[in-house]
Amino acid sequence: MGFAPQWLALREPADRAARDTALLARAAHLAGPAPVIVDLGAGTGASVRALGGHLPDAARWRLVDNDAALLALAVANHPNAQACQLDLNHLSDLPLDGATLVSASALLDLLSERWLRAFVDILVRHQLPFYAVLSYDGVMHWQPELPDDAGITAAFNRDQCTDKGFGPALGAASGHIARTLFEQAGYYVMLAQTPWVLTQQDARLQAELLDGIAGAAARAGHGGAPAWNAARQRLVSQGRCTVGHLDVLAVPTGRVALLDGHGCGNG
């Protein structure tokens, strides 16, 4: 499964606007005075751009992805970052030695429960915090509404649970399942709702998103997807669209004290 750099660039401003700023500040603080951050499914380095300004200059990044072309762009954007070309299915190869934070953006919903359970075990062994943002949560709304909106969303959500390279994907449940698994492992977990709210100003993103949603809904068996897409595309210049996401910050209990003064009341 490939992710076009053009699509990642198109969605990045909406991702930046949606990120929960309190969780971002806490994640940056947890990374410590000499951060070593391992970003999973790094793409072109969106996490470096979102977090970088909140970290000391000494911060070091290890960008993990299996797509060599995306990693080349990431390193061109961030020459000091280390590119780690790796299939995330090879969990034991993750470059976690000396890491202070593991992060991910727009990745959790692609993963399987089996993968996530094994990953949680590894993070527990290293006592590392995990900061995963912008996982799709299954909720989409449009203004003005169309009769097929709910059916298309349901079909899209079914497609989101098909195998994205890790076994049956967690899809819309990923944020809550991550919370459960990390809490069962004794972590303190904070969750924040971080929806995209797209307006006429995001017409290009809306248009591409609609093509993607309609394609996925059609794959999941919704026969009306092309007509719904055509009707929705005609409304892009006047419509508004909300796409739900969750940000998750999971903290080993031994490091929760570090959050003093960074508010631990969220939940």
Ligand SMILES: C[S@@+](CC[C@H](N)C(=O)[O-])C[C@H]1O[C@@H](n2cnc3c(N)ncnc32)[C@H](O)[C@@H]1O
């Ligand atoms: C939705 S993109 C998110 C990219 C980036 N984090 C961002 O927010 O712009 C998912 C990323 O996961 C990577 N990816 C997907 N499957 C992977 C795998 N099996 N191993 C390593 N990386 C993978 C893709 O190449 C892509 O860069």
